[in-house]
Amino acid sequence: MESVRLLYVSKIARVDSGLKQNLINILDEAIDFNYRNGVTGVLYYGHGYFVQCLEGNKNIIDDLFYNRIVKDERHINCEILYYAENQTCLFSQWTMKFSPINKKISEFFMQYHLEAFNPYLLTDETTEKFISILACEPEYHVNEFVA
Numbered sequence: 001m002e003s004v005r006l007l008y009v010s011k012i013a014r015v016d017s018g019l020k021q022n023l024i025n026i027l028d029e030a031i032d033f034n035y036r037n038g039v040t041g042v043l044y045y046g047h048g049y050f051v052q053c054l055e056g057n058k059n060i061i062d063d064l065f066y067n068r069i070v071k072d073e074r075h076i077n078c079e080i081l082y083y084a085e086n087q088t089c090l091f092s093q094w095t096m097k098f099s100p101i102n103k104k105i106s107e108f109f110m111q112y113h114l115e116a117f118n119p120y121l122l123t124d125e126t127t128e129k130f131i132s133i134l135a136c137e138p139e140y141h142v143n144e145f146v147a
């Protein structure tokens, strides 16, 4: 069955002291469901924005995105920036890798979009470049992340 890659951006609904625990909960839910359903990917967080790349069976990814993730009140303004049939899995080792904002990503945004990190600015051209960077990012544990 057809495999797809989807990348969307969203904004966190509330930035408060519960951010780290929220991220832990989201990742726990993601890893559990994704592992059981052959979904892989990365969840990137920085400056109040989420960027998530999901790879897997088309029906499962569509159902996960439209029936669970979009309806989740922990974030708002989900916008798909990339959706395509997928031949090569970039995130096959990760049921959901977590990556926080870092210098490399900030430099990428400054170079192409003249702003430190605003994923809504990604274009058709820069989205694919950004996905390649995400694939090379090391994995972090949320506990290493300081908001």
Ligand code: FAD
Pocket: 010, 026, 029, 030, 031, 033, 034, 043, 050, 052, 054, 064, 067, 068, 069, 070, 071, 072, 073, 074, 075, 096
């Ligand atoms: P239930 O747990 O039955 O909840 C019902 C509804 O409430 C759902 O719409 C759910 O989205 C929402 N919800 C659940 N918990 C909360 C909460 N604490 N606060 C507000 N609303 C809540 N899930 C995955 O399986 N894989 C992923 O890769 C994945 N990535 C995510 C990325 C982001 C940025 C976010 C915010 C969530 C992500 N989730 C992911 C979680 C997903 O949105 C669902 O919460 C989860 O799959 C449970 O879905 P459910 O239908 O069983 O919801």
